[in-house]
Amino acid sequence: MFGFFRKPPQQNNSAQAAKERLQILLAHDRSDRARSDLLPLLQRDILEVVRRHMRVDSDAVEIKLERGDDMSSLEINIEVPDAQPRPAG
Amino acid sequence: MFGFFRKPPQQNNSAQAAKERLQILLAHDRSDRARSDLLPLLQRDILEVVRRHMRVDSDAVEIKLERGDDMSSLEINIEVPDAQPRPAG
Structure with missing residues (x-):
C-alpha cells in the first residue's frame, strides 16, 4: 500500500551510493475514535528518538498521515x- | 512483504471488537554496515514512547527483526x- 521497502530509482547512481534511508510506518487500528490523535503524537516522539541516534535534517524528513x-x-x-557518525552515548 | 495493514482473522468476533492494534514497521537501508544496530536501539526507544501514550503489556508486544x-x-x-484511557500529561 505504501510501497514499503521500495528501492529509490536513483539507487544505482554512484553519487547516491552512500545514501542512507530510514522508513517508519505506523498503522493504528482502533475502536475508540477519541484516540485518533495517537499517531501525530507518536510522530513527534519517534522523530525525537531517531535524532538521538542519527543526524537528521528537517528537510530530509517526509511525513504522510x-x-x-x-x-x-x-x-x-x-x-x-x-553516513554520519552517531554521537557517543 | 510484512502483510502491512492486514486485518486479523478474528476481527469479526464480537468479543474482539474493542481490540486496538498498533503496528510499527521500520526499514533501514544503509551503506555503512557498522550502523546495522540502529533498529534494535530504535525498538527500545519507540516502545518507550508508545508507553507514554497507551498502556502496553509486554505480553502484547510481538517483535520481528x-x-x-x-x-x-x-x-x-x-x-x-x-481501549485504555491514556494517562494524563
Missing part, C-alpha cells in the same frame, strides 16, 4: 545524505 | 485488549 474511520496510518521517510 | 546485507527491518505489533 492518513486518517480513516477505523484505522490511521503514518509514514515517515528519512534520508541521510551520507 | 530481520537483518540483510544492505537493509534491516523491524516489525513491532502491539495489541491493546480494550
Whole structure:
C-alpha cells in the first residue's frame, strides 16, 4: 500500500551510493475514535528518538498521515545524505 | 512483504471488537554496515514512547527483526485488549 521497502530509482547512481534511508510506518487500528490523535503524537516522539541516534535534517524528513474511520496510518521517510557518525552515548 | 495493514482473522468476533492494534514497521537501508544496530536501539526507544501514550503489556508486544546485507527491518505489533484511557500529561 505504501510501497514499503521500495528501492529509490536513483539507487544505482554512484553519487547516491552512500545514501542512507530510514522508513517508519505506523498503522493504528482502533475502536475508540477519541484516540485518533495517537499517531501525530507518536510522530513527534519517534522523530525525537531517531535524532538521538542519527543526524537528521528537517528537510530530509517526509511525513504522510492518513486518517480513516477505523484505522490511521503514518509514514515517515528519512534520508541521510551520507553516513554520519552517531554521537557517543 | 510484512502483510502491512492486514486485518486479523478474528476481527469479526464480537468479543474482539474493542481490540486496538498498533503496528510499527521500520526499514533501514544503509551503506555503512557498522550502523546495522540502529533498529534494535530504535525498538527500545519507540516502545518507550508508545508507553507514554497507551498502556502496553509486554505480553502484547510481538517483535520481528530481520537483518540483510544492505537493509534491516523491524516489525513491532502491539495489541491493546480494550481501549485504555491514556494517562494524563
